[in-house]
Amino acid sequence: MNAYPFYPSRKILVLDGAWDFNFIGDAELEQLDPAEFTFHDVMCVPGAFDCSPAYYCKRGIALYRTDFTLEQNAPDALLKLGGLGLRARFWIDGREIGFTNLPYSGVEFKTGKLTAGKHTLCAALDNRFDPEKMKLFLPYYDFYAFGGFYRGVTLHLLPEGCCIDCVQIRTTDYRTGKVNLRFLFRGDVPKTLAVQLKFDTENAFRSETLTIQAHSASLELAVPDFKLWSTETPDLHTLEVRTKNDHIVESFGIREVKAEKRQILLNGKPVFLKGFNRHESHPEFGPATPEQVMIEDLQNLKALNCNFIRGCHYPQDQRFLDLCDRMGFLVWEESLGWGNTKEQMADPEFIALQEKQTRLMVRNSVNHPSVIIWAFLNEFESGTQEGQTLCRKLVAAIRKEDDSRLVTFACSHVWNDICTALTDIVAYNTYPGWISADAAEEPPSYIRGNRDKIIERFRTYNPPDKPIMVSEMGCCGLYGSHDRAAAQWSEEFQAEYLAEVIRQVFASPDLCGLAIWQFNDAKSYLRKGSNIRCKPLAQNLAGVFDQYRRPKLAAETVKKLFAEKR
DSSP, X not given: XXXXXXXXXXXXXXXXXXXXXXXXXXXXXXXXXXXXXXXXXXXXXXXXXXXXXXXXXXXXXXXXXXXXXXXXXXXXXXXEEOOEESEEEEEETTEEEEEEXXXXXXXXXXXXXXXXXXXXXXXXXXXXXXXXXXXXXXXXXXXXOOOEESSOEEEEEEOSSEEEXXXXXXXXXXXXXXXXXXXXXXXXXXXXXXXXXXXXXXXXXXXXXXXXXXXXXXXXXXXXXXXXXXXXXXXXXXXXXXXXXXXXXXXXXXXXXXXXXXXXXXXXXXXOEEEEEEOOOOTTTTTOOOHHHHHHHHHHHHHXXXXXXXEOSSOOOHHHHHHHHHXXXXXXXXOSOBSOOHHHHTOHHHHHHHHHHHHHHHHHHTTOTXXXXXXXXXXXXXXXXXXXXXXXXXXXXHHHHOOSSEEEOEEOOGGGOOSGGGSSSEEEXXXXXXXXXXXXXXXXXXXXXXXXXXXXXXXXXXXXXXXXXXXXXXXXXXXXXXXXXXXXXXXXXXXXXXXXXXXXXHHOTTEEEEEESOSXXXXXXXXXOTTXXXXXXXXXXXXXXXXTOOBOHHHHHHHHHHHTOO
């Protein structure tokens, strides 16, 4: 399954498959010479090498190699990477073409001219933690840092002259079907450009002449015979654009999302967000989950009467977002971060990397109607001046890239937060009676009081009509563990706790949504880390499905209670 956009006239090489492989462990990524590489094994791309038996949980440098053949010369090409971990360098025929230190981000590198014939692509991936070289993924993050190619690898042979990078499509009036088209070009870009375009299955292309400034041009048009995108009817449209040299097909949906009167509005109608946090994680595949797993996850979420997914805590796979578009899910997408401190947020390099990956996320996902919320820096120290400065910077960066969606972050520093005033929605994470293990009362009894105190706190320094939602609440349950008294860690306890969470959230007129923590169990700390005692067998066991997607009792509880909320 290929993700949009499509480029029908381009020669595109899909480089996924079995690559030559060698795990060399400790070495300096910056000092590697591909002329000295040797290979003794094979590895699947995409795939996490540290999920495979021979290299299970190993950290270090892994070398990859594959060959490809061109039938004719290519004046230039783009190597497109859907996402990887954690850092990487790339060479074609021994010549370096790129470096990335943005885990999970979709990135691309220009290759320069390629001649007809056989070529060799080499990569060195490093999944080690390093406070100086890997600032975006730190050892204490409560999810596992895998090594390898999380998503696919393609090589786009670019035409000579002007190329179409993408067309960003935003709804300007959902009542009339008007959309704004922003064309982005690369290469030898003229001042004016003739384009042909059509929506959906129109019989004929219409001609337009674009005036281009800074490699960009805009156009506003009405989509003929348009249909609205919604959770009930996720109707999608396509836009096809041709130039003399290039050809692109983009998918999009017509819809509007707003925050008003303590509610989230989709196409002018209130929508209550009911769903889960979901990690891209599987015991066999790590974050390189195949489409079958993605589809089954979405089918399970539909069966639980969900309409919402928080993609935690990193940019999402474009294939997954395409599926969410088609199946009518609302999505919160966020850039990589977890519990970041004021010291980190004062680091100029960390700040620059956060802005870079966040802008990339928005650019890569802007045409997905399912994505209604942009977010960043899960549970950062939002009660600090350093946090406020970075939060303001990221909010501004997102709005400059795309001002058609809501912006927020998941706040866990409720009592000293000074940052939620900068966002469109207040979203908070809380685990009353669960995280605080010394609780004297029954854990579910803390949920209502905790809810009311937090809402009161946020209302004191946010506009009175700003929506508030719960972005994380839940507890753990060990799959297959049962107890007649519903002891903690049993499936019965988890089901009881989540039932109270849902009832109390649904009962509050101040709350507009709930993302339960979490959909499926996911790998976390291995042998050390904060709250390691809450991570048996290196798992975050708060899923209502286990890591293999076997349902726990809580799944049926959620299904029943979510069905009662419209």
